[in-house]
Amino acid sequence: MASNLALFTAARLRDGVVTLVLVTLVIFLLGHVVGNPAQVMAPVDAKPEDIARLAAQLGLDRPLPERLVSYFGGLLRGDFGTSLWQDRPALTVVLEALPATILLTLAGLVVAGLLGTILGMLAGALPDSPLDRVANFVSVAALSVPHFWLGLLLIVVFAVQLRAVPTSGFTSWQSLILPVATLGLVHGARVFQLVRSATFEEMTKPYTMVARSKGLPERIVLWKHVLRNTGVVIATTIGWEYVRMMGGAAFTIEVVFAWPGIGLLTITAASRQDFPVLQAAVIIAGAFVIATNLLVDLLYGLFDTRLRAA
Amino acid sequence: MATLETPLSRVEPRLAPAGMGAWIANASVYVWAGFLVVAALIAITGTLFAPYDPTSQNVIARLLPPLSESRRGFHWLGTDPLGRDLLSAILAGTRLSLFIGIASTGVGMAIGVSFGMWAGYFGGWVDRVIMRLSEAQTAMPMFLVAIFFLIVLGPSVLNMLIILPALVWPVFARIVRAETLRLRDQSFIEAAVAAGRTPGAILWSHILPNVAPRIVVLAVIEVGHVMLAEAGLSFLGVGIQPPDSTWGLLIARGRPYLAVAPWLAIMPGLFLALTVLALNMLSRRYAAVSGSAG
Numbered sequence: 001m002a003s004n005l006a007l008f009t010a011a012r013l014r015d016g017v018v019t020l021v022l023v024t025l026v027i028f029l030l031g032h033v034v035g036n037p038a039q040v041m042a043p044v045d046a047k048p049e050d051i052a053r054l055a056a057q058l059g060l061d062r063p064l065p066e067r068l069v070s071y072f073g074g075l076l077r078g079d080f081g082t083s084l085w086q087d088r089p090a091l092t093v094v095l096e097a098l099p100a101t102i103l104l105t106l107a108g109l110v111v112a113g114l115l116g117t118i119l120g121m122l123a124g125a126l127p128d129s130p131l132d133r134v135a136n137f138v139s140v141a142a143l144s145v146p147h148f149w150l151g152l153l154l155i156v157v158f159a160v161q162l163r164a165v166p167t168s169g170f171t172s173w174q175s176l177i178l179p180v181a182t183l184g185l186v187h188g189a190r191v192f193q194l195v196r197s198a199t200f201e202e203m204t205k206p207y208t209m210v211a212r213s214k215g216l217p218e219r220i221v222l223w224k225h226v227l228r229n230t231g232v233v234i235a236t237t238i239g240w241e242y243v244r245m246m247g248g249a250a251f252t253i254e255v256v257f258a259w260p261g262i263g264l265l266t267i268t269a270a271s272r273q274d275f276p277v278l279q280a281a282v283i284i285a286g287a288f289v290i291a292t293n294l295l296v297d298l299l300y301g302l303f304d305t306r307l308r309a310a
Numbered sequence: 311m312a313t314l315e316t317p318l319s320r321v322e323p324r325l326a327p328a329g330m331g332a333w334i335a336n337a338s339v340y341v342w343a344g345f346l347v348v349a350a351l352i353a354i355t356g357t358l359f360a361p362y363d364p365t366s367q368n369v370i371a372r373l374l375p376p377l378s379e380s381r382r383g384f385h386w387l388g389t390d391p392l393g394r395d396l397l398s399a400i401l402a403g404t405r406l407s408l409f410i411g412i413a414s415t416g417v418g419m420a421i422g423v424s425f426g427m428w429a430g431y432f433g434g435w436v437d438r439v440i441m442r443l444s445e446a447q448t449a450m451p452m453f454l455v456a457i458f459f460l461i462v463l464g465p466s467v468l469n470m471l472i473i474l475p476a477l478v479w480p481v482f483a484r485i486v487r488a489e490t491l492r493l494r495d496q497s498f499i500e501a502a503v504a505a506g507r508t509p510g511a512i513l514w515s516h517i518l519p520n521v522a523p524r525i526v527v528l529a530v531i532e533v534g535h536v537m538l539a540e541a542g543l544s545f546l547g548v549g550i551q552p553p554d555s556t557w558g559l560l561i562a563r564g565r566p567y568l569a570v571a572p573w574l575a576i577m578p579g580l581f582l583a584l585t586v587l588a589l590n591m592l593s594r595r596y597a598a599v600s601g602s603a604g
Contacts, residue, residue: 015446015449019450022446022450023450023455026455030458030459030462031458034462034463140587140590144587144590145582145586145587146541146545146561146579148561149561149576149582153576156572156575156576246451248451248453251454251457251542252542252546256565266454267546270457270461270548278458282454282455282457286450286451289449289450290451
């Protein structure tokens with residue numbers, strides 16, 4: 001007799017695999033059916049017959065089903081083609097860039113999570129207070145500005161004017177400060193919004209009144225009792241935020257700060273017309289996002305007592 | 311934490327705060343709305359009121375800081391490396407920035423609302439397929455797919471108008487489906503069915519007007535999201551290309567001069583940020599007043 005948790009896990013795993021197959025299929029359709037890799041790789045002034053010759057060289061003149069099979073066959077074997085620009089397997093090039101992205105996004109997530117959770121709980125516990133109003137406005141503002149523009153602003157203030165930190169690249173731990181601050185602010189803002197409303201709602205529930213009537217100080221009520229009940233929601237929110245970060249802001253932020261991760265690699269590959277690396281980068285980053293998504297869902301299931309009990 | 315109020319004395323965060331707070335809240339609505347009206351007028355009139363032709367160069371007066379004067383006259387926001395007036399360039403970029411935001415959201419909304427009403431009203435396999443699709447898309451890194459799409463197909467306004475609606479339709483579909491499901495079993499819909507009205511007529515004249523308020527709030531927020539996405543794609547070099555111009559592209563073009571002329575990247579971003587902020591503030595206010603959660 002399978003438990004609910006096992007069923008839940010199996011269903012989520014299936015969904016994750018389906019999404020991954022869908023993403024790779026969409027990439028194939030966009031790249032090979034709507035677009036033409038030879039067109040991307042050929043010089044801008046290439047004649048149609050040159051492009052056709054290149055396509056034949058790359059095996060792109062074969063029938064579509066055959067190409068689809070060899071595409072998925074390649075993916076399963078970890079063969080994403082060879083980088084035109086570096087003359088190495090595209091997968092190797094992409095996997096080398098992945099750790100830098102993971103380092104940046106995890107650091108950004110820690111800042112976003114701490115900032116959003118602490119301020120969100122205080123604001124939710126003190127509705128309409130000056131702290132609540134200021135933090136609320138700042139968070140709406142942070143969600144309204146373009147991420148990369150906020151990054152540029154921080155560069156102008158802290159690197160160009162104050163010369164406090166390096167402008168870009170990855171030379172020392174100080175290189176992390178500005179990109180992590182940008183990611184932390186933007187994503188912390190959304191964490192803040194959700195934690196604030198969750199805390200506010202929780203603070204009106206009867207059990208908090210019971211806790212207070214026992215004479216417990218507010219800080220115990222807030223940081224022990226309320227946090228215990230909102231913890232799963234907060235953890236899930238932060239997990240979701242990581243998914244958003246990986247699939248979006250991390251790309252523009254890496255370009256702003258010349259951070260040598262997978263986002264910068266994608267854009268560089270595009271400008272160098274390196275289709276294999278471009279395709280591999282999008283698929284690997286996509287797979288990473290889907291895997292993170294799945295992990296968040298599974299952890300949520302683990303903490304959900306309704307699923308665990310049965 | 312001694313300052314915390316007890317739950318009994320605590321009131322809900324007021325929707326319409328009294329006194330000074332109410333005055334500020336109401337005044338801010340007019341300020342944000344006024345900002346958007348001005349932006350819309352600029353978008354419609356184009357460069358009619360721009361102080362200079364945004365393409366006219368004057369190399370002697372290059373990289374002037376804001377509030378400086380050249381032989382041609384006054385430059386409120388300074389000039390770029392070719393001596394072109396930055397304010398004029400920003401005004402010229404307003405039209406396409408707003409157009410892409412509004413048009414993409416409009417198309418995505420039309421698709422999402424139609425799918426959502428269909429899925430919610432008829433249920434069955436159509437419902438399952440549509441919802442599955444929207445779920446899968448939410449789990450996908452769509453910004454990445456958009457980048458890939460634009461690199462492979464080439465950056466253009468048309469391709470932006472194809473890929474950006476694809477990013478927003480699931481949000482509309484999910485909310486409209488849930489609302490439609492809730493409305494479907496209500497007596498006024500049953501009465502319409504009993505009166506022999508066709509499903510199409512019921513969806514159009516009974517369901518749609520009832521989901522409209524929530525769609526409006528959502529659409530206003532999504533215009534902001536789409537404008538940010540457009541700016542991001544244009545910044546990465548895969549979005550709008552010169553001679554077309556948007557605020558996002560202006561930021562990208564100002565970036566190399568960050569150390570010598572930071573205003574070139576900062577000013578267009580400020581216009582974009584204020585526009586999106588205005589949209590967000592107004593939709594929050596509308597949601598608070600009308601009582602519908604944005």
